[in-house]
Amino acid sequence: MHRTRVLALLRAHAARISDAHESAMTAATLAFVTAQPDCLQRTCEPGHLTGSAWIVSPDRSRVLLTHHRKLDKWLQLGGHADGDPDLLGVALREGREESGLASLRVLASGIFDLDRHWIPPRHTDPGHHHYDLRFLFEADPREPLTLSHESKELAWVELDRVTALNPEESMARMVRKTGGEVES
Numbered sequence: 001m002h003r004t005r006v007l008a009l010l011r012a013h014a015a016r017i018s019d020a021h022e023s024a025m026t027a028a029t030l031a032f033v034t035a036q037p038d039c040l041q042r043t044c045e046p047g048h049l050t051g052s053a054w055i056v057s058p059d060r061s062r063v064l065l066t067h068h069r070k071l072d073k074w075l076q077l078g079g080h081a082d083g084d085p086d087l088l089g090v091a092l093r094e095g096r097e098e099s100g101l102a103s104l105r106v107l108a109s110g111i112f113d114l115d116r117h118w119i120p121p122r123h124t125d126p127g128h129h130h131y132d133l134r135f136l137f138e139a140d141p142r143e144p145l146t147l148s149h150e151s152k153e154l155a156w157v158e159l160d161r162v163t164a165l166n167p168e169e170s171m172a173r174m175v176r177k178t179g180g181e182v183e184s
Contacts (some may be wrong), residue, residue, distance in 0.1 A: 009110065010030045014027065033049070049132075051089075090135070098148045099146065101139050105137060127129070
C-alpha cells in the first residue's frame with residue numbers, strides 16, 4: 001500500500017509528541033490518510049499531504065524562510081507530495097528547489113512537526129486542507145540562495161524574530177522545538 005510509509009511516520013510521531021494541539025492534528029491526519037487513498041494527490045479535494053523543510057543554521061540561531069507569493073506570508077519551504085509517499089524526500093526536494101541550496105543536510109528522518117491548515121479557494125481551486133509533515137534540515141547560511149517563482153523573498157531569520165514575521169502558533173511551535181532535542 002502506497003500509504004504504509006506515511007502511516008508509519010505518523011504513528012511514530014503520534015507516540016512521541018506532547019503538545020495537545022499537535023497531537024489532535026496528528027490524529028486527524030492519521031484518520032485522513034487512512035480514509036483517503038488519494039491523500040498524496042493534490043486532486044484530493046478535502047485536502048492532501050505536503051512536505052516541508054524547516055531549515056536551520058548549524059548553530060540553530062537562524063531559520064530559512066520564504067515570503068510565499070500566493071499566500072503572502074513568511075513560511076518554511078515546502079510543497080505538494082504529488083503522489084510521492086516519501087514525504088522526507090518531498091521536503092528535501094522542495095527545500096532545494098525553493099532555495100537553490102545544494103547542501104541541505106537531513107537532521108532526523110522522523111517528522112519534526114505536523115500541521116493541518118486551511119488553504120483558501122483560489123481561481124478554480126476549491127478551499128482545502130494541507131496536512132503538512134515537516135522535517136528538520138541544516139544548511140550553511142553563507143551558501144548562495146536562488147529565489148524561485150513561488151517566493152517574493154528568501155531570508156535567514158533569527159529565531160527570536162520569526163513570530164514577528166508570522167505570529168501563527170504553527171511557526172511559534174517550530175521555533176520552540178528548534179532548541180529541543182531532535183529524534184530520528
